Amino acid sequence: MVLAGKRALVTGGERRICRGVALALAEAGCEVGINDLEEAEDARETLGLIAGLGRQSAFFGAAISSAPQVEEMIGAVVERFGGIDILVNNPFYSRHQPFLDIEEGQFDRTLAGCLNGSCCAVRGRPAAW
DSSP states (O other), X not given: OOOTTOEXXXXXXXXXXXXXXXXXXXXXXXXXXXXXXXXXXXHHHHHHHHHHTTXXXXXXXXXXXXXXXXXXXXXXXXXXXXXXXEEEOOOOOOOOOOGGGOOHHHHHHHHIIIIIHHXXXXXXXXXXX
């Protein structure tokens, strides 16, 4: 599959697995938008690595479990890149602690980010896709 010239959005794309996915897409010739809650140092580093590969990149902040924020983010991505060809929807929230130490609110937030977030991103897609 030829990916050169495609436009991608990677949720949770500022570090770890999603950083690797974002960089692989950029290496394949994609323009890459990354998403997370806020643009932290990890995000800026990922954007720099993508730019170093000669590809356009941008950060799009949004809570992937919030349908209104996702709709706004999708609109911003479409405005910036002209559309979205590839969505890598891999939201994740965790405090990285032993399972038995997780409080109910933390568990609920993990589910909202990981499960609801996938639905919100797909529901939020505009006709421009």
